[in-house]
Amino acid sequence: EVQLVESGGGLVQPGRSMKLSCAASGFTFSSFPMAWVRQAPTKGLEWVATISTSGGSTYYRDSVKGRFTISRDNAKSTLYLQMNSLRSEDTATYYCTREELGGFDYWGQGVMVTVSS
Amino acid sequence: DIQMTQSPASLSASLGETVTIQCRASEDIYSGLAWYQQKPGKSPQLLIYGASSLQDGVPSRFSGSGSGTQYSLKISSMQTEDEGVYFCQQGLKYRTFGGGTKLELK
Numbered sequence: 036e037v038q039l040v041e042s043g044g045g046l047v048q049p050g051r052s053m054k055l056s057c058a059a060s061g062f063t064f065s066s067f068p069m070a071w072v073r074q075a076p077t078k079g080l081e082w083v084a085t086i087s088t089s090g091g092s093t094y095y096r097d098s099v100k101g102r103f104t105i106s107r108d109n110a111k112s113t114l115y116l117q118m119n120s121l122r123s124e125d126t127a128t129y130y131c132t133r134e135e136l137g138g139f140d141y142w143g144q145g146v147m148v149t150v151s152s
Numbered sequence: 153d154i155q156m157t158q159s160p161a162s163l164s165a166s167l168g169e170t171v172t173i174q175c176r177a178s179e180d181i182y183s184g185l186a187w188y189q190q191k192p193g194k195s196p197q198l199l200i201y202g203a204s205s206l207q208d209g210v211p212s213r214f215s216g217s218g219s220g221t222q223y224s225l226k227i228s229s230m231q232t233e234d235e236g237v238y239f240c241q242q243g244l245k246y247r248t249f250g251g252g253t254k255l256e257l258k
Contacts, residue, residue, distance in 0.1 A: 070247070080188075080196065080239055082247035094246055097153075130195060136202060137243025138186030142195040 037061040037141045039131045044146035047121055057114040057131030057143055064112035065089075068134040071105060071116050073127035074145075081127070084116065085134060098124075121150045154178050154242050158250035164258040171227040173253045175240035180220050184244035187216055187225045190252075191236040199238075200225065232257055 043055040055071070071083040084105040085094045093105050104117040114131055126149050132139035155178040165171045175185065183203035188196040198207045200216035203223055213228040227234055235257050240250040 072247075079252045080190075080241070080249040082241075082249065085247065096246070136205075137184045138198055138201040138241065139188075139196075140198050140201070140207065142197070145195055 037133070039133065039141055039143035041129065041131050041143045041146035044129065044148045046149045046151065048152050049122060049150055051121055052117070052119045053121060053148060054118070055116040055129055055131075055146060055148070057116075059112045059114065059131075059133075062133070064107075065109040069105075069107060069114045070132045070134050070139060071114075072130045072132050072139060072142075073125075073148075074130070075124075075127040078127075083129070086114070118148070121148075123150050126150045154181065154245050154248050156240055156242055156248050156250040158238075158240055158253050160253060161251065162254040162256070164256045165227075165230040166258045167230055167232070169230045169258075171230055171234075171255060173225045173238055173240075173255075175218075175223045175225070175250050177221045177223070177242055181242045181244040183219055184242055185216070185218065185223045186241045186243060187214075188239045188241065189234075189236050190239065196239065227255075230257070 038060045040058045047053045070085040086105045090107050102120045106115045128145040130145045131143040133141040157176045159174045185203045187200040190196040199210050204216045215226050238253045
């Protein structure tokens, strides 16, 4: 059974940093691109970043470029999202997802990040 | 960036009714489209990928169609468990979601 379990969320002040982790199991982690998708309270879904199978290629939405870094450790089957210079508009539930055929076929339960003073 | 526009924003349907949700892309996405269902407090679930391919385990009453810039999701016979919010998503250039359609039981 595919499982994606996020951790690392919480309350953080504007301008500070936070790192999310996603532990994957039930599939060959190194064979799939992975992504982070977020959802602000009562809002829609917003793609944040994608990383290739090897980690050699990364892609970001414009609003997080230069502030967020997606990475992976295939030996540990773990995905990361380092978030720096956080803003109030980054407040959201962050989902770890597996990418397949242009879509996101498995999702974690999500982790809440609240950026507030 | 490719923009995705869904319609309607909300709708209500009776049990057994056929429901159709539309999604329009700002440019041709060559069938690179997925549909998701999200229930309150839950993570989204993939329903359709490649515009018309049904994800494993998804009931056959769900179907997707379309090409170019126009796509649709059809539920052939509305069930209680189909209530939720539906999102489309393009996968051609980066990833973009539509704004969502809230489906309620009438």
